[in-house]
Amino acid sequence: MKFALIEGKRTEATKGAKGSCPSCGSELIARCGELKVNHWAHKSIRKCDSWWEKETEWHRSWKAHYPNDWQEIVMSDEITGEKHIADVRTIHNLVIEFQHSHIKTQERISREKFYKNLIWIVDGTRLQRDYPRFLRSFESFRQVQEGVFIVDFPDEVFPKSWLKSTVPVVFDFHGFSANGHDEIKNTLWCLLPQQQKTQAVVIGLKRSAFVKITHNHEKLFITKNKPEQQQPLTSLTSSRNIQRRGPLIDYIEKRQSSNQHRTRKGKRK
Numbered sequence: 601m602k603f604a605l606i607e608g609k610r611t612e613a614t615k616g617a618k619g620s621c622p623s624c625g626s627e628l629i630a631r632c633g634e635l636k637v638n639h640w641a642h643k644s645i646r647k648c649d650s651w652w653e654k655e656t657e658w659h660r661s662w663k664a665h666y667p668n669d670w671q672e673i674v675m676s677d678e679i680t681g682e683k684h685i686a687d688v689r690t691i692h693n694l695v696i697e698f699q700h701s702h703i704k705t706q707e708r709i710s711r712e713k714f715y716k717n718l719i720w721i722v723d724g725t726r727l728q729r730d731y732p733r734f735l736r737s738f739e740s741f742r743q744v745q746e747g748v749f750i751v752d753f754p755d756e757v758f759p760k761s762w763l764k765s766t767v768p769v770v771f772d773f774h775g776f777s778a779n780g781h782d783e784i785k786n787t788l789w790c791l792l793p794q795q796q797k798t799q800a801v802v803i804g805l806k807r808s809a810f811v812k813i814t815h816n817h818e819k820l821f822i823t824k825n826k827p828e829q830q831q832p833l834t835s836l837t838s839s840r841n842i843q844r845r846g847p848l849i850d851y852i853e854k855r856q857s858s859n860q861h862r863t864r865k866g867k868r869k
């Protein structure tokens with residue numbers, strides 16, 4: 601963890617320091633070495649939050665986009681008392697979880713249920729195959745509006761574990777230290793909750809736009825009555841405002857109904 605409580609104050613780890621866990625209250629000791637990022641570890645119990653994963657520079661660089669007091673927020677279920685530490689919870693009650701390791705389906709579902717208003721940011725650099733696979737499929741993406749794409753057979757584009765997510769999943773293929781000249785890699789690719797097995801809506805957005813929206817809004821997208829009518833907020837894909845919200849919905853709906861006949865590998869019947 602990045603923060604422990606020392607005399608009630610959230611404090612970052614420094615060599616030799618001791619503190620207490622903001623979630624379970626047990627003793628934490630500072631771990632400050634060269635191999636891992638400075639962090640706090642539980643002295644006796646291995647994990648107080650079974651969902652917590654060891655943090656990398658990637659986690660920390662993402663968290664740094666948000667104020668300290670939005671990071672590592674202890675959230676509990678009022679009925680069951682279950683507690684977890686959200687990586688980021690904004691003042692608009694949007695939870696952002698940064699996921700580097702593999703996640704089991706059951707855990708993904710539990711976390712989506714627990715946090716409800718959640719966005720996943722997935723480290724797309726962990727597995728070497730993920731970005732080349734995305735890139736190969738990219739030319740068959742059908743753009744319906746600036747930065748908004750219809751993707752056929754998303755199971756051939758994204759890791760399986762994220763396909764059935766009920767919340768937006770943002771893939772970060774740039775990672776912590778990649779070079780900065782690959783536009784596709786530098787873009788965050790957001791997979792919207794899928795309505796159809798064979799088709800998905802994917803939105804490309806700049807990191808700065810993502811950070812700005814999540815600072816200022818409770819959702820990445822405006823949701824109408826039906827979940828498939830999600831639409832991006834203005835200034836989503838670039839700093840320029842996108843005001844064509846209506847046409848986006850119409851277009852996606854038309855495409856989804858008229859493209860039922862599309863077959864795998866882009867062949868048409």
Ligand SMILES: [Zn+2]
Pocket residue numbers: 621622623624625626642647648649
């Ligand atoms: Zn704890």
